[in-house]
Amino acid sequence: MxxxxxxxxxxxxxxxxxxxxxxxxxxxxxxxxxxxxxxxxxxxxxxxxxxxxxxxxxxxxxxxxxxxxxxxxxxxxxxxxxxxxxxxxxxxxxxxxxxxxxxxxxxxxxxxxxxxxxxxxxxxxxxxQYGTPEQQEKLFDSILLGKRTLAVAITEPNHGSDATHMETTAVREGNDWIINGEKTWNSEVHLSDYNMVFARTSGKNGDAEGITAFLVPMNSEGAKIEEYLWTFNMPTSHAHTSFTNVRVSDKDIIGEEGQGLRIAQHFFNENRLRQAANSLGAGVYCINESVKYALERKPFGKPLASNQAIQFPLVELQTQAEMLRAFIQKTAWLMDKYGAFSQSDKVSMCNFAANRFCCDAADRAIQVHGGIGYSRHKQFEHIYRHHRRYRITEGADEIQMRRVAGYMFGFMKQQAPKGM
CATH class of the missing domain: 1.10.540 (Butyryl-Coa Dehydrogenase, subunit A; domain 1)
Structure with missing residues (x-):
């Protein structure tokens, strides 16, 4: 590289x-x-x-x-x-x-x-990548630049990070499927005509296979938005949705029957890396603003920047930023060279490390800026509240670490790089 x-x-x-x-x-x-x-x-x-x-x-x-x-x-x-x-x-x-x-x-x-x-x-x-030509023709233009989007319904109230214990089911009835279940953190559904709903169609709890992704029209009989979950950072678009005897057909399946988690994993792997890069950038903003303020602010007749108690924590954060940048860019390069699933352990490392870094940088920026840093007249509280979410969504810190441990100790197998 x-x-x-x-x-x-x-x-x-x-x-x-x-x-x-x-x-x-x-x-x-x-x-x-x-x-x-x-x-x-x-x-x-x-x-x-x-x-x-x-x-x-x-x-x-x-x-x-x-x-x-x-x-x-x-x-x-x-x-x-x-x-x-x-x-x-x-x-x-x-x-x-x-x-x-x-x-x-x-x-x-x-x-x-x-x-x-x-x-x-x-x-x-x-x-x-996974949709049929008919699905692409129906949805692509509107979700790309229209005022509508495509919601994704994976997470369930009783099974947050463990999608393999999915209680939402789809049972075949002739050429149709009948979906029953509940989803939570079903984001952007207020702007969505269709919801990509993941449901178990075969197998048993804990099986990675046997889960299928369906395109469900949100105006279907039995599809309901129960409530929107108010969060640390408002506004919210995160819905709790329910599906009661919702009827769809084979043509509404995205990808292959029983292979829906492959789609979800593709979504997670690439998005986790982008999330890490966003967190790195936001953390760098917090560092840069803190350095600037420390040079300008002069309590007791000298710049804050002259105090090692101000310098050293920012030096540590700057060092983390440099290492994260190199690691994130290397991981992205390897994904481009060998495929999105070839670097799953490194993606998880990038994700939890960058998201923690950003929260630490925002917290330090608040401390350096003092009272004005704690106020909403600076961006640090907003950055902290949003990036604190990143430490849970797309897989919590602990889930990322569990994945890394799985590869380290041989409990999980990484997809071999393409061409090797």
């Missing part, structure tokens, strides 16, 4: 920065849109009287930013060229996400909503 980033990627970052300065930053300032990013952000984004969902104005603003990014040729970067993208690699994605997150909170890259001017097209890519 060449430790110098490709010249074309660095050129893309420069073009991206110019676009943000020209198109996105002015939009951020129009019509008091800055309220979505300053100390009023949580209140401005949240419709407290409508189940805590995002406000219409906030979602419209993100949609406008995505449309501008798409028109300028940035939004589809990761997609294949035939779909208007640039065939962006995992390494590209890791570098871009760190770069954008290190700029701090803004309309260019808002992690609470997984919004970015360079889209994280996980669901669209899954649809392209």
């Amino acid at each position: 060449d430790v110098e980033l490709p010249a074309e990627l660095l050129e893309f970052l420069g073009q991206l920065d110019a676009f943000i300065d020209k198109e996105i930053k002015p939009l951020e300032q129009e019509n008091d849109n800055i309220r979505f990013f300053d100390h009023r952000r949580e209140h401005s984004r949240t419709d407290w009287d409508n189940q805590g969902l995002p406000t219409h104005e906030w979602e419209e603003l993100m949609y406008e930013a995505k449309c501008r990014a798409d028109k300028a040729g940035f939004y589809r970067y990761a997609l294949p060229k035939e779909y208007g993208g640039r065939q962006g690699s995992n390494l590209d994605g890791a570098v871009i996400r760190e770069h954008l997150a290190s700029k701090g909170l803004g309309l260019h890259h808002d992690l609470q909503n997984e919004h970015s001017v360079v889209g994280n097209h996980v669901n669209a890519q899954l649809l392209l």
Whole structure:
């Protein structure tokens, strides 16, 4: 692996920065849109009287930013060229996400909503890889840049991290399937016409095989949004949903019958790495802002930066950032070279280490800034609250460590790299 980033990627970052300065930053300032990013952000984004969902104005603003990014040729970067993208690699994605997150909170890259001017097209890519031509034709355009999306329903109330003990079932009845069960943390379902629902169709509890992914129309009889779960960082889009005798057919299966967890694992592996890169970038922002403030702030007649009690914790965080950057980029490069499933242990390492790092960096930034750091007039509390979520979603810290241990001690087998 060449430790110098490709010249074309660095050129893309420069073009991206110019676009943000020209198109996105002015939009951020129009019509008091800055309220979505300053100390009023949580209140401005949240419709407290409508189940805590995002406000219409906030979602419209993100949609406008995505449309501008798409028109300028940035939004589809990761997609294949035939779909208007640039065939962006995992390494590209890791570098871009760190770069954008290190700029701090803004309309260019808002992690609470997984919004970015360079889209994280996980669901669209899954649809392209596993969906039938009919499913792709029906859904691809709307979930890529429409105002609708495709929700994913994996997690269950009684089985958070263990998807193999899935209580949601789908039973064949002629050419149809009857789905019964409940899901939680069913994110973005308020914007979704279809839900990718994972259900056991064969096998027994604990089996990785025998789980199938279905495209379920949310207007189906028996499909219901029970409630939205209010969270540490509001607004919420995380629903508790139920499915009672919901009827679907064979044509609604995504991928192969009984192989749904392969789709889920594909989703998790790539998203965990992008999540790590986002956490690295946000942590770097916290460090940079703390260094800047420590040089400016002069209590007792001298800069805070002259105190080793300020310097040393930030030095340790900066050291972690450098090591994480090298590890994340190496892991992304190896995934590009040998396949997404060839580096599962390293992806898990990157994920839990970067997410912890970000929370530590935000906490240290609050401490360095003192009272103003604790206030909502700085971004650190928002960064902490969001990235604290990353230590649970896509697999908690403990699940990531358990996976690494599984490979270390031989309880799990890693997919062999392609061509070896």
